[in-house]
Structures are given as C-alpha cells and as structure tokens.
Amino acid sequence: MTKFDVIIIGGGPAGLAAAYGLKAAGKSVAIIENDLWGGTCPNRGCDPKKILLAAVEAKAASQHLQKYGIQNVPTINWPELMASKHDYTDGINDSTLAGLKDEQVITFHGTAHFIDDQTLQVAETILTATDIIIATGQRPNLLAIPGEQYLLTSTDFLDFAEMPQRVAFIGGGYVAFELAAIANAAGAEVHLIQHNQHFLKAFDQDLVQELVEQLKQQGIQFDTDIETKAIRKTTTGFVVEGNSGYQLDTDAVICATGRIPNIEDLALAAAHIEADRHGIKVNDHLQTLHNSHIYAIGDVVSRTQPKLTPVAGFEGRYVVQQILKTDKAPINYPVIPTLVYATPKLAQIGVSAQVAAQDTDKYQVHDLDLTHWFTYQRIREPHAHAKIVIEQATGLIVGVSFLSELADEMINYFANLINQQITAEQLAQQIFAYPTPASDLGYFY
Numbered sequence: 475m476t477k478f479d480v481i482i483i484g485g486g487p488a489g490l491a492a493a494y495g496l497k498a499a500g501k502s503v504a505i506i507e508n509d510l511w512g513g514t515c516p517n518r519g520c521d522p523k524k525i526l527l528a529a530v531e532a533k534a535a536s537q538h539l540q541k542y543g544i545q546n547v548p549t550i551n552w553p554e555l556m557a558s559k560h561d562y563t564d565g566i567n568d569s570t571l572a573g574l575k576d577e578q579v580i581t582f583h584g585t586a587h588f589i590d591d592q593t594l595q596v597a598e599t600i601l602t603a604t605d606i607i608i609a610t611g612q613r614p615n616l617l618a619i620p621g622e623q624y625l626l627t628s629t630d631f632l633d634f635a636e637m638p639q640r641v642a643f644i645g646g647g648y649v650a651f652e653l654a655a656i657a658n659a660a661g662a663e664v665h666l667i668q669h670n671q672h673f674l675k676a677f678d679q680d681l682v683q684e685l686v687e688q689l690k691q692q693g694i695q696f697d698t699d700i701e702t703k704a705i706r707k708t709t710t711g712f713v714v715e716g717n718s719g720y721q722l723d724t725d726a727v728i729c730a731t732g733r734i735p736n737i738e739d740l741a742l743a744a745a746h747i748e749a750d751r752h753g754i755k756v757n758d759h760l761q762t763l764h765n766s767h768i769y770a771i772g773d774v775v776s777r778t779q780p781k782l783t784p785v786a787g788f789e790g791r792y793v794v795q796q797i798l799k800t801d802k803a804p805i806n807y808p809v810i811p812t813l814v815y816a817t818p819k820l821a822q823i824g825v826s827a828q829v830a831a832q833d834t835d836k837y838q839v840h841d842l843d844l845t846h847w848f849t850y851q852r853i854r855e856p857h858a859h860a861k862i863v864i865e866q867a868t869g870l871i872v873g874v875s876f877l878s879e880l881a882d883e884m885i886n887y888f889a890n891l892i893n894q895q896i897t898a899e900q901l902a903q904q905i906f907a908y909p910t911p912a913s914d915l916g917y918f919y
C-alpha cells in the first residue's frame with residue numbers, strides 16, 4: 475500500500491490545477507486518470523472545437539466582406555482542418571503526462587474506486603492519502619431510445635475524418651449550437667432538433683432569437699417541439715423519428731442533450747459520499763458532505779455555477795489553499811462569463827437584462843445596436859447587439875449580453891470591469907490602442 479499526502483482522481487483541468495499547486499507547495503501527490511491525460515477540454519472539448527472554429531471564423535469574415543473588397547467565399551477543406559486539429563490534440567496526452575512526471579507528481583493510469591474514505595484502488599494497486607480530490611468530470615448524456623446505439627456525441631464529431639453531407643443535432647444547448655455552426659460552415663446540411671422552443675436557456679432570449687435567425691439565414695434548419703423517439707438505420711443513412719410523424723433522413727445524429735457526472739465507477743458509497751444527478755454534493759469549501767478530507771472539484775460537482783474549464787481551474791486552485799490551510803474562507807466565485815462559439819458568438823455575464831427589467835429602481839438597461847459602430851461596420855458584421863445592465867446607485871456595469879463575432883474578446887473586458895468594479899471615471903483614466911474593440915469600452919456606460 476502506497477501512502478500520499480493527496481490523491482487526485484481525474485487528470486483534466488480541475489485535477490491538474492490541484493496537482494500542480496499541491497506539488498509546488500511540497501506535498502506528495504498522486505493523480506489517477508483512466509483515459510486521456512488533460513481531460514475533456516484539450517482532447518475533446520474547448521480546444522479542438524476552437525481550432526475547427528478558426529476556419530469557420532475565416533469563412534464568415536470573408537462572407538461579410540463580399541462586395542466590400544473580398545471576392546468569392548472560401549470553402550472549408552475538412553480533412554485539412556481536421557489534420558490541423560490533430561496537430562494539436564494528438565500530443566496532449568503525452569505532453570500532459572510528461573509535465574506531471576517532470577514535476578514529480580506520481581501518475582497512475584486506470585479507473586479509481588473507493589475502498590473506504592482514505593483508500594482507493596486502481597487495478598491491483600491500493601493507495602491511501604490524507605486528502606482525496608475527486609475531479610472526474612462529465613460525459614455526454616445519451617437518450618435512451620430505440621436506436622440509441624446509432625447516436626454519436628461531440629467527441630465523435632470533433633474527430634470526423636470526413637464531414638457527412640447531412641448532420642442532425644438533438645438538443646438546443648452549447649454543444650448543438652457550436653457544432654451545428656461548424657458543420658454548416660463545412661458544407662453539411664444541418665438540422666437542430668429541439669424538444670421545445672427554448673434554446674440556450676441561460677442566455678438573453680432576445681439575443682438568442684437573433685442568433686437563431688442568423689443561423690437560419692446561414693442555412694441551419696431548426697426543428698422545434700420535436701421529441702426524438704427513435705433512430706432507424708437505413709441502407710443510406712439514418713432516420714430520426716419524432717412525435718407528430720416527424721421523420722428526418724440524415725447521415726449522422728449527434729446527441730447533445732447535456733452531460734452527466736462520471737461517478738458510477740467510483741464506489742462513492744464506500745466513503746459515504748453523497749451525489750445527485752448533477753454530481754457530487756459539496757459544502758461551500760468543496761468538501762464532500764460527510765468527509766472533510768475528501769473534496770470534489772470541476773464538472774463532477776453538483777452546483778449552480780456553469781461547468782466550464784476556467785471554473786474547474788479556479789476550484790482546483792481553491793482546494794489547494796484549503797488543503798494547505800492558507801485560506802479557510804468559503805469559496806467565493808467571481809462573476810463568470812459564458813460564451814457560445816457560434817457564428818456569431820453569444821456571450822453573457824452577470825445580471826441579465828431580463829432580471830434587471832424586474833427591478834427598474836435598482837437597474838438600468840442600455841440596449842445597444844452596435845451594427846453601425848465603427849468596430850463592427852469595419853468588418854461588415856450583418857448584426858451586432860449588446861445589452862448592458864448598469865446598477866443605478868453606483869453607475870457600475872453589473873451585467874452584459876453580447877452578440878457579435880467579437881463577443882469572445884469583449885466579454886472578458888467586461889468580466890474585468892465588473893469583477894474589479896471599475897467606474898466610468900476610472901476607465902476614462904486608461905488609454906487603449908485605437909481603433910480596437912477595447913477602445914469602445916467607455917461608450918457602454
């Protein structure tokens with residue numbers, strides 16, 4: 475039996491942040507991973523998606539400049555683009571593992587499960603630790619319907635050797651929107667099948683509708699109020715069968731109906747760890763409910779904050795401080811930006827315009843059509859729109875919704891303004907390079 479100060483289960487962004495922090499502080503640290511080192515984000519999530527998006531963005535930028543100096547819209551060469559993705563992703567597992575070994579973090583490859591609240595087993599190896607951190611993330615939720623064996627996931631899509639002629643996405647959340655935009659730009663006939671009429675629930679619904687309209691104009695078909703009942707294989711492809719006689723012929727069906735926590739293999743009961751369908755239950759120190767020395771971090775945690783890479787890293791760093799006892803305060807999340815990487819991008823942070831509208835004594839909403847602002851006109855974006863929520867008493871920006879190709883950059887500037895509580899007067903004391911998206915910031919107050 476080998477004993478460590480800390481054992482971490484899961485080698486994704488959450489587990490790695492904790493491992494490096496604890497090792498740097500002198501702890502003996504082991505980390506266990508049962509699949510690819512690096513986890514979801516760099517292997518089959520954020521990063522590969524964003525590499526594919528590079529070509530999609532270039533195509534969209536050219537499209538917007540037709541008749542404004544660019545002739546002919548480029549086409550996406552999918553195999554070349556996929557090779558560019560592999561250039562990056564193929565090395566992640568080995569480089570992550572090498573990085574851990576360089577720092578003398580002890581690595582185990584295999585599926586970990588609890589024997590008791592201080593003991594874990596990986597294959598034949600028994601490990602014990604003073605503190606244990608669960609960082610096992612989530613996986614796609616697959617619909618339990620006839621033909622479920624034909625359902626593909628975001629992981630399959632991000633590895634497509636060829637782009638199918640027709641692709642159907644089930645779901646109306648982040649994954650469906652982002653991957654549908656990529657497939658459509660790559661030339662596929664795309665359907666997005668949603669069981670109700672509500673897309674991207676956490677975002678400003680006016681801006682969501684504007685995004686949907688733009689994606690429709692680009693060729694994506696939105697099939698709403700369709701409960702998917704079955705997937706049937708045919709000689710040429712698949713048929714998606716839904717209520718009210720819905721039938722869609724397609725070549726690939728991607729199930730994007732949310733993600734579920736990786737907890738089944740952990741034998742949580744052996745350590746009296748409680749979980750629900752959203753993940754492991756923790757207190758506001760990220761400790762599991764009955765064991766103060768067992769923590770859970772990242773996507774596997776049952777919590778209201780969005781399940782994103784920077785949140786996983788934040789929790790990893792927080793738990794390091796908890797274990798080192800350098801910080802005893804409950805976790806205090808900053809305001810967290812969220813972003814849908816479609817064409818265009820949709821971003822949100824802080825108080826939404828809908829919430830602000832319920833309390834007009836407290837908030838004021840600036841509803842800004844940005845289409846004719848120099849920044850957006852220069853690149854000939856067909857439509858750019860922001861809603862800025864200002865707190866009346868302080869004049870501070872407390873919430874932003876942003877729809878534009880530039881929303882990914884802008885939302886981070888706003889994250890900084892909001893989290894640092896920067897006033898219009900303080901901003902006026904700064905000089906930004908001009909003309910840039912950042913040099914517009916003063917006009918949003």
Ligand SMILES: Cc1cc2nc3c(=O)[nH]c(=O)nc-3n(C[C@H](O)[C@H](O)[C@H](O)COP(=O)(O)OP(=O)(O)OC[C@H]3O[C@@H](n4cnc5c(N)ncnc54)[C@H](O)[C@@H]3O)c2cc1C
Nearest residue numbers: 484486487488508513514515519520586611772773782783
């Ligand atoms: C398609 C897609 C796109 C995304 N895009 C973005 C984005 O643009 N921006 C963003 O912020 N977030 C994005 N995300 C979310 C982001 O990937 C996750 O929030 C992040 O990876 C969470 O990190 P984590 O360490 O908690 O979990 P993970 O990265 O999932 O890592 C958990 C690790 O634990 C391992 N594991 C599981 N069970 C066991 C076990 N019993 N024993 C040993 N190891 C185990 C898994 O193999 C995995 O490697 C995206 C996700 C997907 C699927």
Ligand SMILES: NC(=O)c1ccc[n+]([C@@H]2O[C@H](COP(=O)([O-])OP(=O)(O)OC[C@H]3O[C@@H](n4cnc5c(N)ncnc54)[C@H](O)[C@@H]3O)[C@@H](O)[C@H]2O)c1
Nearest residue numbers: 645646647648649650669730731732733781782813814815
């Ligand atoms: N840009 C980003 O930051 C990013 C990108 C991709 C994924 N992610 C992360 O991954 C998570 C999962 O993304 P996702 O799009 O799979 O989930 P999601 O929760 O964003 O969306 C799930 C969608 O599936 C629909 N749905 C749920 N149950 C259904 C059912 N039984 N039948 C039909 N439709 C159903 C929901 O109405 C919703 O539209 C996100 O919540 C986020 O944490 C983040």
